[in-house]
Amino acid sequence: MRKPFAPVSRLLVLAAVALTAACGSKVESTEASVGDEGSGSSTSGGSNNDSNSGNDGNDSASASMSSSAGSMTGTSMSTTASETDPDTGMGFIGMPDDGSIEAMCDPGMQDCPRGQKCTGYVSTPGGRTVDANHCVDVTGDHVFGEECERVDGNDDCAPGFFCMTDVSGHTGPGICLEYCIPNQPCDNGGMCFPFNDGSLPLCEVTCDPLLQDCVPGQGCFAAFDNFVCAIPGAPEGMGNDGDPCATIQGCQPGLICRTGTNGCAADTGCCTPVCDLTDDQCTDPAEDCIQALDDPPPMLQNVGYCGVPA
Numbered sequence: 501m502r503k504p505f506a507p508v509s510r511l512l513v514l515a516a517v518a519l520t521a522a523c524g525s526k527v528e529s530t531e532a533s534v535g536d537e538g539s540g541s542s543t544s545g546g547s548n549n550d551s552n553s554g555n556d557g558n559d560s561a562s563a564s565m566s567s568s569a570g571s572m573t574g575t576s577m578s579t580t581a582s583e584t585d586p587d588t589g590m591g592f593i594g595m596p597d598d599g600s601i602e603a604m605c606d607p608g609m610q611d612c613p614r615g616q617k618c619t620g621y622v623s624t625p626g627g628r629t630v631d632a633n634h635c636v637d638v639t640g641d642h643v644f645g646e647e648c649e650r651v652d653g654n655d656d657c658a659p660g661f662f663c664m665t666d667v668s669g670h671t672g673p674g675i676c677l678e679y680c681i682p683n684q685p686c687d688n689g690g691m692c693f694p695f696n697d698g699s700l701p702l703c704e705v706t707c708d709p710l711l712q713d714c715v716p717g718q719g720c721f722a723a724f725d726n727f728v729c730a731i732p733g734a735p736e737g738m739g740n741d742g743d744p745c746a747t748i749q750g751c752q753p754g755l756i757c758r759t760g761t762n763g764c765a766a767d768t769g770c771c772t773p774v775c776d777l778t779d780d781q782c783t784d785p786a787e788d789c790i791q792a793l794d795d796p797p798p799m800l801q802n803v804g805y806c807g808v809p810a
Contacts, residue, residue, distance in 0.1 A: 605635050608681035608701050610659050617659035618679075620700050621652075622669040629747070630668040630700045644688040648676045666733035667747060668700055675731065678703040693723055704728035709774045709792075709803055712753055719753025725795045727803070734771075743771045760807045762786040775804045782806035 605611055605618035612618050612635035620630035640656025642648045648663035649656050650671050655663030657676040665674035679701060680692035686703035694701045707713050707720035707729050714720050714729035721730050732739065733749035744766035745757035751771035762784050764770035775781045775789040782789055789804040796803065 605633050607633050607662070607679040608684075610679070619654060620662060620668065621654075628667055628669045630696055632699055642676045644676055644678050646676050648674050650674050662700070662702060664702070664731065666731050666749065668696065690728075691726070693726075693728065695723070704730065708799065709754070709756070710776055719749070721748045721751075722756050722792060723748050725793045726797060727800060739771055741771055741773060745769055745771050756792060756805045758805050758807055760810070762808050772806045775806055777802045777804045
């Protein structure tokens with residue numbers, strides 16, 4: 501007669517005893533090495549989506565930057581396991597779908613190990629905007645408002661800042677913007693916007709698109725239910741009235757990326773002029789000045805865009 505199986509609890513106890521006898525003190529050191537490996541620099545993906553904001557991509561975005569709000573995941577990859585490093589207090593992702601090990605970090609909290617910082621990168625192959633975050637070595641000390649240089653997956657801003665170029669996932673020269681925690685005040689002014697579905701939370705200075713009152717070299721662009729100052733991100737020769745657009749900075753200053761404009765065939769929208777609802781300045785007879793934001797703050801309730809009435 502076949503003997504009955506041993507109770508599960510007994511098997512677990514025996515397994516634990518066997519492991520202890522075989523490994524001894526090496527179990528603790530193995531756990532520490534996993535934590536160390538998970539906290540190291542990660543390889544960045546190709547280029548991805550900005551509204552963040554910009555996420556292409558500072559985003560500003562969305563960032564990006566895509567300007568749709570969402571939960572801050574810190575990474576776009578699914579996980580199979582997670583654990584916490586007792587030395588750093590940060591959590592680590594187990595094995596992503598692509599087989600690599602990626603550190604999970606929060607750019608607003610800056611919870612990477614000493615000597616590293618949490619910054620955004622493009623994890624989606626072929627993407628143009630920032631869509632995930634990882635821990636990388638600190639390579640510079642530039643802070644808010646200073647010029648910076650972004651490379652693939654990193655930049656030379658100090659921890660807590662992101663080098664925003666014309667699109668959040670692009671490399672090249674940019675300006676350091678402050679990372680933030682949504683609904684928390686910004687140290688350097690402005691408001692915190694969770695660009696690119698929350699993966700690129702950045703402090704942005706608000707503005708009036710009818711006045712274009714940003715500093716030289718920046719334009720006033722729509723983000724969520726507000727307008728923010730950002731570096732224009734339209735490709736050379738593009739971003740004019742009627743041109744297709746996909747990010748919040750994809751149009752020239754004074755224009756806004758919207759669907760529902762006359763002659764626009766792009767699913768993502770086309771560039772169209774902003775206008776004053778109290779003084780319709782739209783030149784296309786098929787278009788009227790339509791409210792630009794769903795829930796605008798009091799100082800922007802007169803801002804509209806030239807579009808075809810519904």
